[in-house]
Each structure stands twice: as C-alpha cells, then as structure tokens.
Amino acid sequence: MIVSVIMPVWNAVNTISKTLESLRAQTFESMEIVVVDDGSTDGTTELLRDQNGIILLERPHRGIVPALNDGLAAATGSYIARMDADDLCRPERIEKQVNYLEKHPEIGLAGCRVEFGGDRKLQAGYAAYVDWINSLTEPEDIALNRFVESPFAHPSVMFRRELLSAFGAYRDGPFPEDYELWLRWMDAGVNMGKVNEELITWNDPPSRLSRTDQRYSVDAFYKTKAEYLFQWLEKNNPHHPDVMIWGAGRVTRKRAAILKACGLRITHYIDIKSRRLNCDTPVIRPEEIPDPDSCMLLSMVGNRGARKQIYDYLTECGFVVGESMLFC
Structure with a gap:
C-alpha cells in the first residue's frame, strides 16, 4: 500500500x-x-x-x-x-x-x-x-x-x-x-x-x-508558536536575545510577554503613534528604526493590510525576511 x-x-x-x-x-x-x-x-x-x-x-x-x-x-x-x-x-x-x-x-x-x-x-x-x-x-x-x-x-x-x-x-x-x-x-x-x-x-x-x-483560539496558537519562534531566533538572530517589536498595543505586549518569558529581550517597541507604556521599554516611530545590520525586527501586527504596509516599508529600508525581520 x-x-x-x-x-x-x-x-x-x-x-x-x-x-x-x-x-x-x-x-x-x-x-x-x-x-x-x-x-x-x-x-x-x-x-x-x-x-x-x-x-x-x-x-x-x-x-x-x-x-x-x-x-x-x-x-x-x-x-x-x-x-x-x-x-x-x-x-x-x-x-x-x-x-x-x-x-x-x-x-x-x-x-x-x-x-x-x-x-x-x-x-x-x-x-x-x-x-x-x-x-x-x-x-x-x-x-x-x-x-x-x-x-x-x-x-x-x-x-x-x-x-x-x-x-x-x-x-x-x-x-x-x-x-x-x-x-x-x-x-x-x-x-x-x-x-x-x-x-x-x-x-x-x-x-x-x-x-x-x-x-x-488565537491565544493558544500564539503560545504554541512562541517556543518554536524563540528556538528559530536562537539559530538565526545575530543579535540574540535582543529584538525590536513592531506593534505596541495591549494585545501585542501581552503576547510579547510570552516571548520575554522564553528569554527574549525586547529593546524597543515600534508604533506609528507616540505612546508611553507602563514599562521600561521605549517606543520609537518607524523613521527611528536603526539600519538592518543593527537589529532583528519582529512584526506582531495582526491586521493583514497593515502587515503588507509594514513589509513594504521595511523592505524599502533594506530589511529582509528571515535575515533582519520576521512576521509573527
């Protein structure tokens, strides 16, 4: 058979x-x-x-x-x-x-x-x-x-x-x-x-x-992938355990906390709006993102339309999926 x-x-x-x-x-x-x-x-x-x-x-x-x-x-x-x-x-x-x-x-x-x-x-x-x-x-x-x-x-x-x-x-x-x-x-x-x-x-x-x-559920999916995402970053992020995260909303920060528990260190959040968070992690605007050789950027914005806009913007800035940025 x-x-x-x-x-x-x-x-x-x-x-x-x-x-x-x-x-x-x-x-x-x-x-x-x-x-x-x-x-x-x-x-x-x-x-x-x-x-x-x-x-x-x-x-x-x-x-x-x-x-x-x-x-x-x-x-x-x-x-x-x-x-x-x-x-x-x-x-x-x-x-x-x-x-x-x-x-x-x-x-x-x-x-x-x-x-x-x-x-x-x-x-x-x-x-x-x-x-x-x-x-x-x-x-x-x-x-x-x-x-x-x-x-x-x-x-x-x-x-x-x-x-x-x-x-x-x-x-x-x-x-x-x-x-x-x-x-x-x-x-x-x-x-x-x-x-x-x-x-x-x-x-x-x-x-x-x-x-x-x-x-x-959405949360169950995210908890499932957090462990394997961390393992991928260990192998592929030259700046490990440091990452920058695009997205600073409450839901994004809740899921980012799961990654932090795995051992990631979030150096900055990125948002198109100026925000003050109740934490020590600074929020920067897209134009303040450093060059691709200096960081690994995770985009955690769930909206599909926004995801495409973020991809286009970062690609123009020289970021490459799988090398200096990843969507999750």
Whole structure:
C-alpha cells in the first residue's frame, strides 16, 4: 500500500458519506482509508459499519489527537494523507500529491491549495485566512511565514511515514495539534511545500473544532508558536536575545510577554503613534528604526493590510525576511 488516508470522525452522519465518495473517486488506486470513529452518538458508527472499502476503528470518545494517532498506528502506507469528515477531495488529489513527493525527495510534507467551502461574506475572516494559506506554496515562503499563522489546512496534507518515527506524531495538549506538528517538524529541518492547485474543498461549518475548541483560539496558537519562534531566533538572530517589536498595543505586549518569558529581550517597541507604556521599554516611530545590520525586527501586527504596509516599508529600508525581520 502506498497511501493511507487517516480520517478521525465524531458525529458526522450528515457529511461522512459524501466525504467517503470523494475518496473512493480518487484516480490513485494504491490507497487505504482508515476511519477512526471517536465514539459517535448520532448514527455515524452504524453508517460506517455498512461502508465497503474502509478500515474502521471504533473507539470511545477521547478527542481528535488519540483518534489521529490510533489511525496512524493502523496505517500501512508509505505516505500518510489527512482528511476530515466534512470536507471533499478532487478526484486527482491523492495522485497529484504522491507525484509531488516523488518528484521532490527533499520535501517531507506536501499540502495543496484549498477551495473555501463557506460563505465569504458571513465568514470573511476565515475566507481571508484561506486566501493567505493559498498564497503560500513554495517551501521558503511556507517556512518564513509559519510564525504568522498555520500555513496549511490540516485535511489537505500528505507526508512521508518516516517522519513519524523520526520526529514524533501528534501531541495532545492545550494547543492546535496540527500547527504544533508543523512547527516541530520544521524546527527539526523538515521541508514542506504545496501542490499549486485546489485539490480539496475545506468546509467551515459552525461545529468545526477550530471554531468551538479553546485549543484553536488565537491565544493558544500564539503560545504554541512562541517556543518554536524563540528556538528559530536562537539559530538565526545575530543579535540574540535582543529584538525590536513592531506593534505596541495591549494585545501585542501581552503576547510579547510570552516571548520575554522564553528569554527574549525586547529593546524597543515600534508604533506609528507616540505612546508611553507602563514599562521600561521605549517606543520609537518607524523613521527611528536603526539600519538592518543593527537589529532583528519582529512584526506582531495582526491586521493583514497593515502587515503588507509594514513589509513594504521595511523592505524599502533594506530589511529582509528571515535575515533582519520576521512576521509573527
């Protein structure tokens, strides 16, 4: 078997049939579908028992991480693909991701662009996030932007089985399990890329875990990446542990405190407004930023429009992402 598709399922009786249809319609034949039923109570279990062509693991309800890791333990494929029970694959999805990994032996994990399966007006924030992850397809762009937000839709990825034994599987804790895995593997040197095509429809129902579980809150994402961001800076910041942070608002300073607890020293905050903070760290205006050879600058402004303006300004000043500045 070449590919194992791992799909944890919990109370998905209304969507699972179409998801399985999209997997059975794949043009790639050497594939098994491992479905882990995580103690469903809505009829999903009974529906799955009547399905042909799947490996069904029935488990008590423990959550997504134990379900994922049980699926991984049962998988026999050389490549592991993820899928969720409310999303849809294009028929060529598995074939194109296998071809990508076969042609790029230096890449350990391959995602793809995704179609947003929601209402762009009612769910504008999520739609903007989908547009952002779809803009990141090259390994370097993915690596340099991984501290902004998670650069992959979880059900869109396929990775080499050997990464699990080398760097570990999913971890359970107060954090998004997929983002933590990407950050941990990239910190270990795993290169990640994407097939530059929309190969899945990523739906956004109200019940999606990323909308309902505190492990996927903004604060949980930031706490997850703070440790790995600090480790990246240890390796790549010539001025370590000193950094300057663009952004001086309350939320930015709250998150900067997490980095300070890791051991970073914030020499200045940067803001377009003159501010007096209730701390010893001075605030300077953009025109007062020293030259790129003198500092490492972290932009922690969350607004996407502002992020682009900051990037343009710093680039004109000679700053380079990954060398003298980083967005997070």
